[in-house]
Amino acid sequence: MKPRLPFWITKTLFSRLLLYFLIVLIVPLGLFSAYYALIGGRNQERYLKNQTMNLVYNDATKVADILESYRHKAYQLSTHPLVVQIMEDDLLLPNTDESRDLYQLLFSTMRGDTYLASANLVSNSGKVRLSTHTFPEVYDLRYHGNDWDVSSIISQNPNVSPTASIISIRGHRLAENGRQVIASILRRIYDGVGTNLGYLVIDIYADALANQVNTERLLNDVLLFETNSFYATSLVHTEQFGTFDKFPVLAELKGDYSRRALQTPTSVASITPVQGTGLHLAGSINSAPFEESLDRWLYAFSITMGVGLLLAMILSFLFSRSIVRPIRNLAFRMAEVEAGNLQTKETNSTIGEFVQLEHSFNVMVRQIVSLLELTREEQEKVSEAERKALESQMNPHFLFNTLNTIKALAKLHGETDIYTITVKLGKLLRSTIDNRESECKLSESMALIDSYLTIQKLRFGDKLKTTVYLDPSCSEVKTPKLIIQPLVENSIIHGLEPKIGEWILEVRVEKMDGRIFITIRDNGVGFSEGTLPEDLDELANSTHVGVYNVYRRLALRYGRKMTFSITSQPGKGTQVLISFPDDQGDKGSDR
Amino acid sequence: MSYSVVFVEDEQIVREEIVSSIRWELLGLNLVGTASDGLEGEQLIKRTEPDIVITDIRLPAQDGLTMLSHCPVNHAVILTGHTDFNYMKQAIRLGVFDYLLKPVDDEELEETLAALVKKIQEEDKDVEQLRSRESTVGELIPLPRGVNNHVIDATIAFISDNFHEPVGLQEAAAYLELSESHLSRLFKEVTGLNFLQYLNAWRVNKSVEMMKDPKKNISEIATSCGFPTPGYFAKIFKRFIGKTPSQFRDEMSAL
Numbered sequence: 024m025k026p027r028l029p030f031w032i033t034k035t036l037f038s039r040l041l042l043y044f045l046i047v048l049i050v051p052l053g054l055f056s057a058y059y060a061l062i063g064g065r066n067q068e069r070y071l072k073n074q075t076m077n078l079v080y081n082d083a084t085k086v087a088d089i090l091e092s093y094r095h096k097a098y099q100l101s102t103h104p105l106v107v108q109i110m111e112d113d114l115l116l117p118n119t120d121e122s123r124d125l126y127q128l129l130f131s132t133m134r135g136d137t138y139l140a141s142a143n144l145v146s147n148s149g150k151v152r153l154s155t156h157t158f159p160e161v162y163d164l165r166y167h168g169n170d171w172d173v174s175s176i177i178s179q180n181p182n183v184s185p186t187a188s189i190i191s192i193r194g195h196r197l198a199e200n201g202r203q204v205i206a207s208i209l210r211r212i213y214d215g216v217g218t219n220l221g222y223l224v225i226d227i228y229a230d231a232l233a234n235q236v237n238t239e240r241l242l243n244d245v246l247l248f249e250t251n252s253f254y255a256t257s258l259v260h261t262e263q264f265g266t267f268d269k270f271p272v273l274a275e276l277k278g279d280y281s282r283r284a285l286q287t288p289t290s291v292a293s294i295t296p297v298q299g300t301g302l303h304l305a306g307s308i309n310s311a312p313f314e315e316s317l318d319r320w321l322y323a324f325s326i327t328m329g330v331g332l333l334l335a336m337i338l339s340f341l342f343s344r345s346i347v348r349p350i351r352n353l354a355f356r357m358a359e360v361e362a363g364n365l366q367t368k369e370t371n372s373t374i375g376e377f378v379q380l381e382h383s384f385n386v387m388v389r390q391i392v393s394l395l396e397l398t399r400e401e402q403e404k405v406s407e408a409e410r411k412a413l414e415s416q417m418n419p420h421f422l423f424n425t426l427n428t429i430k431a432l433a434k435l436h437g438e439t440d441i442y443t444i445t446v447k448l449g450k451l452l453r454s455t456i457d458n459r460e461s462e463c464k465l466s467e468s469m470a471l472i473d474s475y476l477t478i479q480k481l482r483f484g485d486k487l488k489t490t491v492y493l494d495p496s497c498s499e500v501k502t503p504k505l506i507i508q509p510l511v512e513n514s515i516i517h518g519l520e521p522k523i524g525e526w527i528l529e530v531r532v533e534k535m536d537g538r539i540f541i542t543i544r545d546n547g548v549g550f551s552e553g554t555l556p557e558d559l560d561e562l563a564n565s566t567h568v569g570v571y572n573v574y575r576r577l578a579l580r581y582g583r584k585m586t587f588s589i590t591s592q593p594g595k596g597t598q599v600l601i602s603f604p605d606d607q608g609d610k611g612s613d614r
Numbered sequence: 615m616s617y618s619v620v621f622v623e624d625e626q627i628v629r630e631e632i633v634s635s636i637r638w639e640l641l642g643l644n645l646v647g648t649a650s651d652g653l654e655g656e657q658l659i660k661r662t663e664p665d666i667v668i669t670d671i672r673l674p675a676q677d678g679l680t681m682l683s684h685c686p687v688n689h690a691v692i693l694t695g696h697t698d699f700n701y702m703k704q705a706i707r708l709g710v711f712d713y714l715l716k717p718v719d720d721e722e723l724e725e726t727l728a729a730l731v732k733k734i735q736e737e738d739k740d741v742e743q744l745r746s747r748e749s750t751v752g753e754l755i756p757l758p759r760g761v762n763n764h765v766i767d768a769t770i771a772f773i774s775d776n777f778h779e780p781v782g783l784q785e786a787a788a789y790l791e792l793s794e795s796h797l798s799r800l801f802k803e804v805t806g807l808n809f810l811q812y813l814n815a816w817r818v819n820k821s822v823e824m825m826k827d828p829k830k831n832i833s834e835i836a837t838s839c840g841f842p843t844p845g846y847f848a849k850i851f852k853r854f855i856g857k858t859p860s861q862f863r864d865e866m867s868a869l
Contacts, residue, residue, distance in 0.1 A: 420672075420695045420696055423695035423715070423716050423717060424625075424695045424716060426716070426717040427625075427628060427695060427716035427717040427718065428625060428627055428628060429717075430631075430717040430718075431625075431627045431628045431630070431631035431632075432627055432631075434631045434635055434720070435627065435630065435631050435634070445717055446717050446718075446719045448717075449715075449716065449717035450719075453697075453715060
């Protein structure tokens with residue numbers, strides 16, 4: 024028969040464990056993502072805005088510094104007496120001391136950084152035209168009608184003092200040397216009485232500003248723009264310039280040019296004025312990378328979840344299997360026991376509780392086995408008694424009534440020996456036939472010995488000398504029935520009967536230190552050399568079935584607390600010593 | 615004072631042997647008769663009302679236990695070859711003093727009888743003490759009541775309600791849902807009397823009250839007080855009062 028697999032155990036344990044593991048996994052992750060979603064995102068945004076603002080502000084400061092340094096140069100040049108003198112004369116002849124000194128002045132003022140900026144001088148008449156580089160055509164005042172007109176630019180700024188420098192980015196163009204001019208500083212040159220003689224223009228090349236801003240490359244674009252002319256230029260992509268319509272991001276400002284940061288759908292932008300100029304600087308950081316990092320985080324989260332789920336499933340499976348297996352084994356073995364296989368097996372679980380459980384189960388099975396054995400033995404005894412009764416075809420009541428009649432006759436005829444032997448025989452038969460109770464008091468056992476020995480003494484006369492002693496404190500102790508009588512009978516039949524001379528038999532029941540000691544000693548022929556078994560369990564298969572039965576019943580009743588020893592010397596006698604604990608000592612005393 | 619004994623046994627040899635072997639006078643006993651079957655035994659018991667009955671169980675006509683249950687016997691000893699569990703159980707319920715197995719050792723029987731005599735003497739001593747006590751409620755035999763033990767108070771109430779029925783320890787124990795042995799022991803402990811003595815004393819008290827009515831005859835009074843036969847009534851009455859019921863009535867009316 025194949026035992027049914029306890030399917031529900033597998034299912035429930037596994038699914039429950041899985042659930043618990045998942046709870047353990049999801050709760051912290053969920054809390055973390057909730058925190059991130061609610062607070063973390065906003066923090067990130069604020070951080071990004073601050074970052075942008077700081078970057079743009081730093082860049083604006085640098086731009087302001089650079090522009091300031093060039094403006095100062097413009098001031099120095101435009102007010103220098105040599106420059107004023109030449110402009111007043113409106114004549115510059117090449118290869119004169121004067122022209123050499125002027126060149127020297129221009130270059131020394133520009134400190135040689137001619138690849139970053141150029142300085143240009145032009146007189147109102149256009150007769151004096153001088154540049155650190157090739158003189159730009161757009162400043163040639165002899166020609167008019169250009170987009171970039173110095174006088175028109177200056178005149179367009181009426182609120183600016185006539186002696187101030189004008190910084191403009193509208194002059195964005197490709198210089199004659201191939202460089203991008205990104206900003207220009209214009210300044211009028213006056214004589215001592217305030218007559219405008221000409222102009223000084225410093226063209227600042229893109230590199231001068233572009234190399235100084237966005238040095239960390241965090242901003243994806245930096246724009247420098249003029250708010251009155253709606254003109255802007257990129258400091259990162261210097262080829263991009265023009266009016267605001269080319270830069271959609273500037274439309275987002277909606278005319279408010281105060282210092283701040285703002286969020287657009289794809290980026291975070293910041294704007295700040297460039298100190299000391301009418302210009303503003305704007306920078307933006309693409310928020311896409313930030314969103315990308317959020318995506319990456321979600322990705323990591325999903326992977327963690329996936330791995331966690333897989334781990335939880337594997338762990339649940341392993342753990343539930345480690346529990347289910349021993350249970351299934353146990354259930355299987357219980358089914359086997361149910362089916363009648365009472366073999367015990369060693370445990371193979373490594374979980375302490377299951378080892379304990381299986382151990383207890385084994386103990387239980389062993390107890391069942393010994394109980395079954397006991398029951399079978401008792402049944403055998405009963406059926407044996409029944410068989411004997413049937414064989415004798417005799418009703419025990421008839422036997423006892425007949426004995427009673429014999430006793431009465433003996434008494435009436437004055438036959439005291441017959442009277443005694445009949446009464447004692449009756450008692451002896453009663454205790455051997457009567458099996459309603461399996462235990463009796465030691466006093467009853469000793470009364471039986473007395474009956475038995477009375478009969479034997481009548482048979483053998485003075486030859487048999489007996490000593491019987493029962494410690495009074497033992498008389499109420501209950502033991503299995505018929506444990507002393509078979510041993511006494513053995514002493515007489517096997518020990519004393521073959522012997523010539525006086526027969527001495529001693530039976531003592533004593534109590535010492537809570538243990539009962541029963542001694543049966545005779546001076547008979549003893550066991551001949553080598554016939555006394557070493558191990559009492561060997562008695563089972565020998566001819567000494569009577570002794571083995573006594574041993575076996577005592578072992579079943581008292582277990583290992585019982586001792587049973589036979590000592591014998593050939594020709595000198597045999598002694599049987601039994602001891603067991605008085606386990607009813609307390610109960611006996613209060614009766 | 616010696617106690618009367620009836621011996622019922624169907625085997626003649628056994629009967630003769632017991633009759634001649636037991637030293638009746640020495641034990642303080644008086645063998646008033648023997649019978650050889652259950653019916654003869656029943657008649658003998660009813661006629662002589664012995665203190666002690668010794669009987670076999672297997673008897674012609676009716677068995678010894680049935681015979682005992684039909685008669686008002688206070689003390690009985692069983693002598694039998696049978697160890698049947700049902701017999702033993704029945705014997706215990708009838709309040710048999712001892713159950714001896716055949717073949718019976720005569721000395722053992724004498725020991726048993728001696729112990730029984732001692733027990734009856736003790737009971738008589740209790741009755742003696744009872745009679746010497748002062749009555750508080752105008753009863754002839756003063757009985758303890760309201761003993762501060764609810765079980766025993768309930769038992770006394772049961773006696774008070776049911777004394778006119780053929781009830782005994784068994785019925786009282788069943789009514790109180792206790793074991794007979796437990797109730798018996800507890801009753802003796804608390805009241806100093808055993809249950810049957812108390813019940814009989816109660817019945818005697820009631821019969822004395824009834825005797826004041828001259829229209830009622832003795833056997834009527836015996837039946838209505840729960841005594842099985844007028845003879846048993848007379849015997850119990852005499853034990854408690856020291857006179858037979860009719861003597862008592864005569865003296866009462868003479869006053």
